[in-house]
Amino acid sequence: MIIATLAFYLFAALTVASAFMVIASRNPVHSVLFLILAFFNSAALFILLGAEFIAMILIVVYVGAVAVLFLFVVMMLDINFAELRQGFLQYLPVGALIGLILMVELILVVGGWHLSPDALKVVAAPITEASKLTNTEQLGGLLYTQYVYLFQAAGMILLVAMIGAIVLTHRKRPGVKKQVIADQVYRRPEEAMVVRKVEPGQGV
Amino acid sequence: MVEFWDLYALPTIIIVAKILAIVLPLLVFMAYLTLYERKVMAAMQLRKGPNVVGFYGLLQPFADGAKLFFKETVIPSGANKILFLVAPMITFLLSLIAWAVIPFDEGMVLSDINVGVLYLFAISSLGVYGIIVAGWASNSRYPFLGALRSAAQMVSYEVSIGFVIISVLLCVGSLNLTDIVLAQRSELGIFGWFFIPLFPMFIVFFISILAETNRHPFDLPEAEAELVAGYQTEYSAMAFALFFLGEYVNMILMSAICVILFLGGWLPPVDIAPFNWIPGIIWFGIKIALLLFVFIWVRATLPRYRYDQLMRLGWKVFLPLTLFWVVATAGFLVAFDMVPA
Numbered sequence: 001m002i003i004a005t006l007a008f009y010l011f012a013a014l015t016v017a018s019a020f021m022v023i024a025s026r027n028p029v030h031s032v033l034f035l036i037l038a039f040f041n042s043a044a045l046f047i048l049l050g051a052e053f054i055a056m057i058l059i060v061v062y063v064g065a066v067a068v069l070f071l072f073v074v075m076m077l078d079i080n081f082a083e084l085r086q087g088f089l090q091y092l093p094v095g096a097l098i099g100l101i102l103m104v105e106l107i108l109v110v111g112g113w114h115l116s117p118d119a120l121k122v123v124a125a126p127i128t129e130a131s132k133l134t135n136t137e138q139l140g141g142l143l144y145t146q147y148v149y150l151f152q153a154a155g156m157i158l159l160v161a162m163i164g165a166i167v168l169t170h171r172k173r174p175g176v177k178k179q180v181i182a183d184q185v186y187r188r189p190e191e192a193m194v195v196r197k198v199e200p201g202q203g204v
Numbered sequence: 205m206v207e208f209w210d211l212y213a214l215p216t217i218i219i220v221a222k223i224l225a226i227v228l229p230l231l232v233f234m235a236y237l238t239l240y241e242r243k244v245m246a247a248m249q250l251r252k253g254p255n256v257v258g259f260y261g262l263l264q265p266f267a268d269g270a271k272l273f274f275k276e277t278v279i280p281s282g283a284n285k286i287l288f289l290v291a292p293m294i295t296f297l298l299s300l301i302a303w304a305v306i307p308f309d310e311g312m313v314l315s316d317i318n319v320g321v322l323y324l325f326a327i328s329s330l331g332v333y334g335i336i337v338a339g340w341a342s343n344s345r346y347p348f349l350g351a352l353r354s355a356a357q358m359v360s361y362e363v364s365i366g367f368v369i370i371s372v373l374l375c376v377g378s379l380n381l382t383d384i385v386l387a388q389r390s391e392l393g394i395f396g397w398f399f400i401p402l403f404p405m406f407i408v409f410f411i412s413i414l415a416e417t418n419r420h421p422f423d424l425p426e427a428e429a430e431l432v433a434g435y436q437t438e439y440s441a442m443a444f445a446l447f448f449l450g451e452y453v454n455m456i457l458m459s460a461i462c463v464i465l466f467l468g469g470w471l472p473p474v475d476i477a478p479f480n481w482i483p484g485i486i487w488f489g490i491k492i493a494l495l496l497f498v499f500i501w502v503r504a505t506l507p508r509y510r511y512d513q514l515m516r517l518g519w520k521v522f523l524p525l526t527l528f529w530v531v532a533t534a535g536f537l538v539a540f541d542m543v544p545a
Contacts (some may be wrong), residue, residue, distance in 0.1 A: 003212070029340060033287075036333070056322035064329025068336070068359055072352070075340050134318045136379055179512070 008048055015041040028074045032067060039063050053135040222314050226303050233489075234452045235265035240493075241500045248504040272448075275441035280342060283438065287341035292443045295334030295450035302327040302457050307382045309470045309484035320381035321369055324461055328365075328416060331454065332358040335418075335425060335435050338447070342438040350434025353511065354418060354425030360518035361415040367526035368409045371533045372398055372465045377544030385469030387544070394473040399466040405529055406466045408522050410498070413458040415518070417451065420503035424511055459495035460488075467491050 018037040025031050039062045046055035133141075143151050239254065239261060246253030254261035279285060305320040307313040317323060332355050339351020373379060375398060376387040390396035399406040415422040426434030436447050463469060468491075470484030509517070537543045 029287075033337075052317065052319045053322070056319050056326050059326040060322065060329055064326060064332075064362070065359065068332055068355060071333075071336060072355060075336075075348075075352075134379075136319065181516075 004048060008045070011041045011044040011048070015045065028077065029071070032070045032074050035070070036063050036067050039067065051135060053139055219314075223304075226314060227300060230300070230303060230453065230456070231449070234449060234456060235269065237452050237456065237496060238268070239265050240496065241503075244497065244500045245504050248501070269445070272441055272445040277441040277443055278438075280344065280438050282343040284341040284343065287337050288438075289443065291334050291338035291341060292439065292446035292450070294337065295331070296446040296453075298327055298330050298334065299450040299453035299457060305381060306457075306460050306464070307385060307469065308488055310382070310386075312485065313382065316380065316382055319379045321373065321379045321384070324381075325362075325366065325369060328458070328461075329358075329362055331416070334447075334450065338439070339435040342435070344438055346432045347435045347437045350425045350431045350437070353431075354435065357415055357418070357422065357424060357514060357518075360515060361412045361522070364408060364518065364522035364526045365412045365416065367523075367530050368405045368412070369465070371402060371405050371526070371530045374530070374533050374537060375401070375544070381464055381469075385464055385471065388468040389471055391475065393471075393475050394468070397466060397468040397471075402466065402529075402533070405526065406462075408526055409462060409466065410495075411517075412522065413462060414499070414502065415514070417454050417458055419455065419499055421506040421509050422514055423508060424514060455496065455499060456492060459492045459499070462495055463488065463491040467495075 015038050018034045018041065021034040022031045022038065025034060039058060043055040043058045043063075046052070046058065242264075243253045243261070254264040257263045257267045279288060302324055304314045305317055305323050307316070335354045335358075336351045339347040339349075339354075342348070372384065376384045378384065378387075388397045414420070418425050424434075425431075426436065431437075436444060439447060470488045472479040472482065472484075472487055
């Protein structure tokens, strides 16, 4: 038990510290790497809770895909750091105000939080051997039965966002030669080349 | 004191011993993989390969290792020192920690977790960091270009790997690696393994792991004709050796995953007398060596892909094919009422 507690404090402290370093470090690449560290430690916290599926998904989706794209973009940026720090005091009041509003909202939401009676019953019920489903099965059962419409709606929203991003960035340039694989596969030697008998000293 | 010993000290010692029992043989296997590769390539090209150090060249890998160990590690003056040195460590560590969930035989596994497949998928999706950090920290053009190529390549092929894994999971009904192997056990022997019903997925998976490990014909991140040596251009001595170790251990790891998913893990091909006397771990090793042979065979045979062709294969061929196959597998299982409980 004591090991679990110690591990919790270790991972929690590392999460907070690396989250702080994300905004404190001067180099944006270091920021992204600290963000990845924060993701890792939160995944470890999920594992301590026994939510192994969510922990793995956090790593696969956020660290394996999203943060790679962040890193990709940030590495190619050409940022002037001196210029970036100039406006700090000027923007401080606005930033502080937004931070304050977000915090108040969070407190309001969390303060007024009530668990639904169904959920309370589930929490109170002891886990018996017969009902010992794995995380994955439980989540799947819930998502694909009770919340299937919301789940599908979330999927549709993501699809629309994806198509929107493609439409916005797609541009047709005239005169670009593209490789048509099918044409290449269907090409026969007879149409592509001619065999000539060349006499010595005469050329083609 | 006794309680402390029983609860903490003893389990720690046992776990460390288990880890060493996995890692040390693995590194020896990896050392001989380099020799295996050079010998097989030599045979395919009608050469002899290394045959001077030790009997039949058997000590060659250790000579190479000792050479790299005693060389000087050069750090470029423009490089980001910490990240430059961290990158090879990331690659090497990631290639080792994945072995924690690989079952070598029934019950012979360090950590038999419920989400084994997802863990492996997560670890393999992290492999890109070692390369991309190395490319950036070197502060040099060729490594950076190599790193960007590799990041795009690994992310693209991961998507189809994910779908292939889903189609296997549909047939098993569990994310546990031991369960996946046991689901392939039947009186049919080799014909019950998943590479027969899911044959197209097996091929897609194998090609994708070639791309995922940056092996030929997808070794664009280190295409020596264009990029010197890609992301490892600036690395020398042990830092280079760690990349090298990481890459080869990753090859073994990916072959192991392929064996577990499609080739029945530790199961013998025919479950009758002379075959099931051989311990499962030997079968597991033989199957891995067989897949590694194909890795080397491909390297000796095929020319390198062009970059746009590589992207086309990943996004326009494999992604639609695997997506269709997932739907088809699910539909088949539901239609014939074969969904595993």
